[in-house]
Amino acid sequence: MSDLKNTFLYPIFKGNPISVLVLGICSSLAVTVQLKGAFVMALSVIIVTGLSSLVVSLLRNTIPNRIRIIVQLVVVALMVILVDQILKAYAYSISKTLSVYIGLIITNCIVMGRIEAYALGNKPIPSLIDGLGNGAGYGLILIVVAFFRELLGSGTLFGFRIIPESFYELGYMNNGLMILPPMALILLGCIIWVQRSIQKDLQEK
Amino acid sequence: MNTNSNTYTVIYSVILVVVVAVVLAFTALTLQPAQDTNVKVETISKILTSVGLYDAESEMSNDEIIKTYSENIQEAILVDAEGKVIGNMSTDAKSIELKGQGDLKLQSTFIKKASEGDADAKANIALPVYIFNVNGKTIPVVPCYGAGLWGPIWGYVAFEGDMNTIEGAVFDHKGETPGLGAEIATDWFCTNFTGKKIYDAEGNFTSVKVVKGGASEDDINGVDAISGGTITSQALEKAIKAWIEAYIPYFETLKAVEE
Numbered sequence: 001m002s003d004l005k006n007t008f009l010y011p012i013f014k015g016n017p018i019s020v021l022v023l024g025i026c027s028s029l030a031v032t033v034q035l036k037g038a039f040v041m042a043l044s045v046i047i048v049t050g051l052s053s054l055v056v057s058l059l060r061n062t063i064p065n066r067i068r069i070i071v072q073l074v075v076v077a078l079m080v081i082l083v084d085q086i087l088k089a090y091a092y093s094i095s096k097t098l099s100v101y102i103g104l105i106i107t108n109c110i111v112m113g114r115i116e117a118y119a120l121g122n123k124p125i126p127s128l129i130d131g132l133g134n135g136a137g138y139g140l141i142l143i144v145v146a147f148f149r150e151l152l153g154s155g156t157l158f159g160f161r162i163i164p165e166s167f168y169e170l171g172y173m174n175n176g177l178m179i180l181p182p183m184a185l186i187l188l189g190c191i192i193w194v195q196r197s198i199q200k201d202l203q204e205k
Numbered sequence: 206m207n208t209n210s211n212t213y214t215v216i217y218s219v220i221l222v223v224v225v226a227v228v229l230a231f232t233a234l235t236l237q238p239a240q241d242t243n244v245k246v247e248t249i250s251k252i253l254t255s256v257g258l259y260d261a262e263s264e265m266s267n268d269e270i271i272k273t274y275s276e277n278i279q280e281a282i283l284v285d286a287e288g289k290v291i292g293n294m295s296t297d298a299k300s301i302e303l304k305g306q307g308d309l310k311l312q313s314t315f316i317k318k319a320s321e322g323d324a325d326a327k328a329n330i331a332l333p334v335y336i337f338n339v340n341g342k343t344i345p346v347v348p349c350y351g352a353g354l355w356g357p358i359w360g361y362v363a364f365e366g367d368m369n370t371i372e373g374a375v376f377d378h379k380g381e382t383p384g385l386g387a388e389i390a391t392d393w394f395c396t397n398f399t400g401k402k403i404y405d406a407e408g409n410f411t412s413v414k415v416v417k418g419g420a421s422e423d424d425i426n427g428v429d430a431i432s433g434g435t436i437t438s439q440a441l442e443k444a445i446k447a448w449i450e451a452y453i454p455y456f457e458t459l460k461a462v463e464e
Contacts, residue, residue: 063208063217064208064213064214064217065208066209071217071218074225078228081232085236088240089239092244092247099380
């Protein structure tokens, strides 16, 4: 049991796919302007990594080695299209803000990476947990970045005004740079910096 | 079993692909109606915004949006290049008919070809007009559509009864630059158009000009352009001009009736 817990928690902090492995950077820069979008994106990635790891792990003994990657790709693509279709039907406005980035989960290295590295050699339940954990690790970083970008860039959180109007009257201004992708990269750099100074074993000699 | 033999590999991939295809086809068919409604409601909410009956902040449900539309609309018609009414679109809440983006794109090419003298294209023109009746005031709404910097841009312009003064306008885009061209979809830019006129003081058709560096207060035909979004601003000006020009014959018939 504690093994499963470890499998889940390790990718969230110590082995975070974004801040330690530096995977999935592209979408984390693109969809973190607002918390709402980042939240739905995080949820979608958690579902896709979890389910595709589970399915590939169930199939792992039957998959012909020569077309291994193609089979994985088909499974991942299936999950991504399902998520995309469901969002289009039930969360249209969010699916519009996320636009192509839902579809681009297919190319997110975290998904294929976890399947290749973990799901192909492990039982279904641990694979599912590993997939969910990695998705959650990705989502955590996304939400932290989106928190700062939305708060400082638009003065809101989840669309609700946090910085009071009176601040604006006193001359406070939203930081327009926060809305643009470069600032997400800088924030991401700060997160990696903080994590590395806490976890000394990550520092290269 | 040898999972590396050719036969096994081929059979395996065929089965996998068929299973995946069935799952996807099933999902697509099940979700299609809900997705279509979403697209339709989005168009309706844009049209309602131009008339001032909808506000993105108000978070109306799909049903409420459809209800507001069918309660306030008087009729939705199609007009040809001569301004004659050639068709009706249903405005009943259960079966609202609209011209979506695909139709607008097609009409856009007809308008362009017709202005170059293509008679076939001119005969194909069938432009939608959504005529609202809000508090006893008749407000016709016409769409516009064109190419922006990165993708299509479109919008709806609502007119006052004189077919000259703009009552309200709303614009949207597929993928203009955030912070620059994408500003055409923001409130401050769209409200700019309210009260502007499409004819100048002498009564000549000029459409609405997007003025770089800001339009002066007394410019009845000009609105402020977006700094840094010049190409999108100009593309929008072009789209509005081309579309409204195509509607002019219809507007003339309306004015003739009033006089």
